[in-house]
Amino acid sequence: MDFSAGIFLQVLMDGVVLGFMYALIALGYTMVYGVLEFINFAHSEIFVIGAFVGAEILLGLESSGALATLHPAFVILVLLFAGMAVSGLAAMGLERVAYRPLRGAPRLVPLISAIGASFFLQDFVRLVESLWRNTFYLTYPTLDILEKNLSLGMGVEVPLKSFLVIATALAMLLGLYLFVNKTKLGTAIRAVAQDPDAAALMGIPVDRIISLTFFVGGAMGGAAGVLFGLHYSLINPYSGFGPGLKAFTAAVLGGIGNIPGAVLGGLVLGLMEALAASYLGILTDGAFGAEYKDVFAFAVLILILIFRPKGLLGEKVREEGA
Amino acid sequence: MLKVEELHVYYDAIHALKGLSFTVAQGEMVTLLGANGAGKSTTLKTISALLKPRSGRIELEGQSLEGLEPHEIVRLGVAHVPEGRRIFPRLSVIENLRTGAYSRRGSTIGNDLDRVFTLFPRLKERMRQSAGTLSGGEQQMLAIGRGLMARPRLLLLDEPSMGLAPILVEQIFATIQEINREGVTILLVEQNAAMALAICHRGYVLETGAIILEGKADELTGNDLVRQAYLGG
Numbered sequence: 038m039d040f041s042a043g044i045f046l047q048v049l050m051d052g053v054v055l056g057f058m059y060a061l062i063a064l065g066y067t068m069v070y071g072v073l074e075f076i077n078f079a080h081s082e083i084f085v086i087g088a089f090v091g092a093e094i095l096l097g098l099e100s101s102g103a104l105a106t107l108h109p110a111f112v113i114l115v116l117l118f119a120g121m122a123v124s125g126l127a128a129m130g131l132e133r134v135a136y137r138p139l140r141g142a143p144r145l146v147p148l149i150s151a152i153g154a155s156f157f158l159q160d161f162v163r164l165v166e167s168l169w170r171n172t173f174y175l176t177y178p179t180l181d182i183l184e185k186n187l188s189l190g191m192g193v194e195v196p197l198k199s200f201l202v203i204a205t206a207l208a209m210l211l212g213l214y215l216f217v218n219k220t221k222l223g224t225a226i227r228a229v230a231q232d233p234d235a236a237a238l239m240g241i242p243v244d245r246i247i248s249l250t251f252f253v254g255g256a257m258g259g260a261a262g263v264l265f266g267l268h269y270s271l272i273n274p275y276s277g278f279g280p281g282l283k284a285f286t287a288a289v290l291g292g293i294g295n296i297p298g299a300v301l302g303g304l305v306l307g308l309m310e311a312l313a314a315s316y317l318g319i320l321t322d323g324a325f326g327a328e329y330k331d332v333f334a335f336a337v338l339i340l341i342l343i344f345r346p347k348g349l350l351g352e353k354v355r356e357e358g359a
Numbered sequence: 360m361l362k363v364e365e366l367h368v369y370y371d372a373i374h375a376l377k378g379l380s381f382t383v384a385q386g387e388m389v390t391l392l393g394a395n396g397a398g399k400s401t402t403l404k405t406i407s408a409l410l411k412p413r414s415g416r417i418e419l420e421g422q423s424l425e426g427l428e429p430h431e432i433v434r435l436g437v438a439h440v441p442e443g444r445r446i447f448p449r450l451s452v453i454e455n456l457r458t459g460a461y462s463r464r465g466s467t468i469g470n471d472l473d474r475v476f477t478l479f480p481r482l483k484e485r486m487r488q489s490a491g492t493l494s495g496g497e498q499q500m501l502a503i504g505r506g507l508m509a510r511p512r513l514l515l516l517d518e519p520s521m522g523l524a525p526i527l528v529e530q531i532f533a534t535i536q537e538i539n540r541e542g543v544t545i546l547l548v549e550q551n552a553a554m555a556l557a558i559c560h561r562g563y564v565l566e567t568g569a570i571i572l573e574g575k576a577d578e579l580t581g582n583d584l585v586r587q588a589y590l591g592g
Contacts, residue, residue: 238441
């Protein structure tokens with residue numbers, strides 16, 4: 038039995054990195070649910086689009102030789118902004134084409150449309166990459182500095198890329214918090230989420246605010262895609278399925294529609310997954326190995342939802358006019 | 360100021376407004392009376408474009424409102440304080456008021472906040488509280504205050520007395536009168552016909568989607584039908 042503090046710290050680090058990744062993706066699910074009360078199941082593809090935009094820029098820079106001369110921090114910023122912009126616009130376009138015409142239809146209809154859009158986007162990315170590169174499995178070129186290890190003491194070495202994920206996620210969450218809570222547009226998003234008709238009567242252009250919500254949620258997903266690529270290197274058009282499902286779970290766990298809840302849900306899920314992957318085998322004397330990490334994480338999810346059906350920070354998303 | 364002509368509105372197969380026509384002049388305070396389901400709220404919702412009419416015309420100062428979205432109608436100077444208050448419960452009082460001024464920009468918004476706080480001092484005390492924690496009367500004050508933040512020239516009020524204690528109703532109605540005296544034209548929908556007729560200049564009586572009676576407030580107050588149906592004999 039090995040419960041050394043060093044390994045425990047390492048596991049926590051992995052869990053936090055995974056958790057922030059889930060949190061960034063979960064924001065897209067939860068914000069869209071907030072304004073439309075519907076799950077955008079194509080959001081995992083918005084995330085993948087961000088990852089591919091990052092990969093294409095990095096590969097382009099590498100083949101032109103510019104990658105060696107540019108400052109890595111600059112390169113990372115460019116990747117993040119490009120990933121956010123393209124994913125944000127893709128999410129906006131998705132809403133316009135696949136969801137807005139179905140506004141007012143029974144709730145199952147846009148859901149089916151979302152699943153269709155998800156398949157379409159997966160194969161669209163696959164088609165484009167196949168034509169362009171003859172393969173749709175891409176590997177992020179290595180940025181040497183990100184692979185450097187930082188020692189945390191007790192023999193724990195953590196690569197810089199883990200800190201990049203955490204720092205970027207924290208900065209984006211802070212930015213999102215300020216945007217949603219302190220700006221006029223952010224207040225409009227919250228108003229539309231609470232009562233769209235009343236918001237319209239206040240002069241808020243509801244459709245434009247919904248577009249904006251998709252853009253912001255998509256941009257968060259795009260940034261997560263770039264971070265995913267930088268951290269785990271290998272991507273393909275179907276890479277969004279796992280993280281997307283986990284992030285959706287995280288959003289439900291935290292209380293769907295609730296922004297802080299999405300962050301909390303992501304972190305809880307990421308930590309549970311990492312802890313299960315490392316300790317399930319030890320604790321059960323080998324009966325359940327690391328491959329049961331998802332079973333464990335989802336079992337905890339089910340337990341939490343039995344006792345708190347609206348999630349950890351959940352509340353009623355839309356009040357009736359009363 | 361407002362002219363509604365031959366308005367027909369349907370909820371799916373239900374014919375809710377059957378050729379409604381009425382007018383509200385600049386500076387006037389007019390009330391729409393009628394029982395539940397007569398079409399009063401439907402009329403207001405159609406004016407502010409939450410509902411689309413099947414046919415008919417709505418004109419604001421000679422301009423047709425056809426095809427406009429709700430937020431565009433607010434920009435033309437029409438504020439609608441909806442039935443049931445519909446404040447944003449998880450926004451603070453001050454945030455609620457600011458959403459009312461959404462379509463405006465510039466520095467005069469602060470003056471209007473002051474004006475709302477003068478009309479409703481309670482709101483100032485509770486500025487940072489989330490609106491859902493207010494009492495019913497305070498929520499109604501907030502709903503009206505939020506409507507005023509749009510600087511409307513025409514204010515549509517839907518059942519401002521609903522669910523309020525009589526003393527609060529008097530207070531709210533006194534404030535509505537004050538707002539009208541400041542030059543805001545008012546179209547008031549009320550179940551409390553006695554109160555509405557006491558402060559309004561004119562009134563229309565609706566029954567199942569059509570106007571059956573119209574006149575000056577004191578004429579309606581004296582009308583036998585109105586007395587029996589809406590003023591409790």
